[in-house]
Amino acid sequence: MNEPSLVSMPTLTIGKLTASVPIIQGGMGVGISLSSLASAVAREGGIGIVAAAGIGMLEEDGTTNYEEACTRRLKSEIRKAKALAGSQGIIGVNIMVAQSNYKDLVMAAVEAKADLIVSGAGLPLSLPEYTQGSEVMLVPIVSSARSAHVILRRWYERYDRLPDAIVVEGPLAGGHLGFKPEELLEETLTLESLLPGVLQEAETFGNLKGVKIPVIAAGGVFSGEDIQKFLRLGASGVQMATRFVATEECDASPAFKQTYINARKEDIVLIKSPVGLPGRAINNSFLREISEGLRVPLRCPFHCIKTCNGQESPYCIALALVQAFHGKFKNGFAFVGANGYRISEIVSVNRLMASLKEEYQRVVQNLELLPPLLSPI
Ligand SMILES: Cc1cc2nc3c(=O)[nH]c(=O)nc-3n(C[C@H](O)[C@H](O)[C@H](O)COP(=O)(O)O)c2cc1C
Structure with missing residues (x-):
């Protein structure tokens, strides 16, 4: 009997970049995703992201010279990540629109030659202006089809440009959430329910320029089975953050x-x-x-x-x-995604990626072995 063929995950193309694994590591601010984690993910074929939020506070002069410390450290982490990731590795940055020094951070990311900028926590309406003349790929994060529409329309009308991909982040994500507290209590609000509307907006605007804008699903994606589910629902990839915290390469302290x-x-x-x-x-x-x-x-x-x-x-x-x-929780706390409690061990990024791929393959093969739901009479 022939062994069933192994089905690999599809690649993820964002503009001129193609990742061999359709996984973006979510940016995690204030030191959690820096060059070590981002480069490890990129070496495994995913997209590694250095987070800009609060990055200057990791510098010695962070409290006295905050803004300059931020741009300096961001540039050095991007350069280091790119060097560690190798020539094929894709390294991006996550910059929150709500950051006071947003424009400076964007310009620093361009100067350090980040491959892409992922940007949420607000609508990145002026991002194309700040990156004009550079080749950096632009990826807004949205929490609704309406926000996607506003960004797509503004970029198309004002800059004759479209996002190179869109991340749609659902209510199970870690960190700050783009929803009202009461919305988070609604059971009908799910990543699965948000995805079709964002896909529709991406398709409508993509058609105006004859391009496909990939949509990336984020928030609570935990297993290879989840990845398979969101790809089947039309996403071109997933963004995962929480799972990458429990890796040897994550930049956070062991505590x-x-x-x-x-x-x-x-x-x-x-x-x-x-x-x-x-x-x-x-x-x-x-x-x-x-x-x-x-x-x-x-x-x-x-x-x-x-x-x-x-x-x-x-x-x-x-x-x-x-x-x-730094692992000091008397005056601090950790952000986490809703599925964080399912993590039981710290593994290497290589092992995490291998297990996600195996789970994905197993699900796809099991689906292929199932008889069709409706057989012809
Ligand atoms: C510790 C932590 C820090 C985060 N920091 C940021 C950030 O600085 N900027 C941002 O846009 N999202 C941030 N996020 C959200 C992630 O990038 C990601 O989109 C989300 O957590 C995905 O859900 P998951 O963690 O369930 O995989 C953070 C998430 C975590 C867990």
Whole structure:
């Protein structure tokens, strides 16, 4: 009997870039995804992402010279990631629109020759303007078809340009979420329900220029089976963040990674971030003190986020996340995706990618072996 042939995952093409594995590693700010993780993912054929959020705080002069420290460190991490990834490796950056120094960070990413810029937490309406003349691929993150429409229309009308791909991030993602708190309680709001509308917008605008805009599904994607599901639903790839935290190459401290291993389902909670958006995190004594009103507002040291009200916030999120990055949770906490509690060990990126590929192959083969649902009479 012939062995069933192994089905590999399809490649992912974003403009002039083609990744041999359709997985973008989600950007994770304040030091969690830097050159080590991004380059490891790129070496395995995925797209590695260095996150710009709060990156300057990892520099010695981060508190006194924040903006310059951010652009300096971002450029050095991109260059390092590219060197470690090799000539075929694809390295991008994640820059949140809400960052006060957004334009400077975008220009720094272009200067350091990032292959793509992934940008959400706000609508990146002026991104084409800031990157004019460069070859960097542009990938907005949206949480609704409406946001996709607004970006597509603005870029098409104002810049005669379209995004090279769109990430649609659903309610199970980690970090800040692009939904109202009450929306997150609706059971009907799922990544599966958001995807068709975004695919439709991408197709409608793509047709105006005769191009296919790939749509990438993000938020709660955990297994090879999930990847297969979203590709079958029309996505061209997935963005995954949480799973990459529990890897040897992730740039966070061992203690940060250990919080993922220890987290139980009931420990993963929604919080109200000072940034003005809900977020998903691992509950701990620091977050409990905040929810009980025990922490007092601090003087805002950075003004790093446009929408953050430093006067009224019970804590500085930038400082809390930098503490967590170093593994100090007395004054910090870790963001996580809704499926984070399913992680039980820290593995190499190579092993994680291999297991995702195996799971994907197994599901595809099982589907192929099934008889057709409706057989002709
Ligand atoms: C620790 C952590 C930090 C994150 N930081 C950022 C960030 O700086 N910018 C951003 O756009 N998204 C950020 N995210 C969201 C991820 O990039 C990603 O889209 C999302 O978490 C995908 O869901 P998953 O974690 O379930 O795979 C973060 C997520 C986590 C878990």
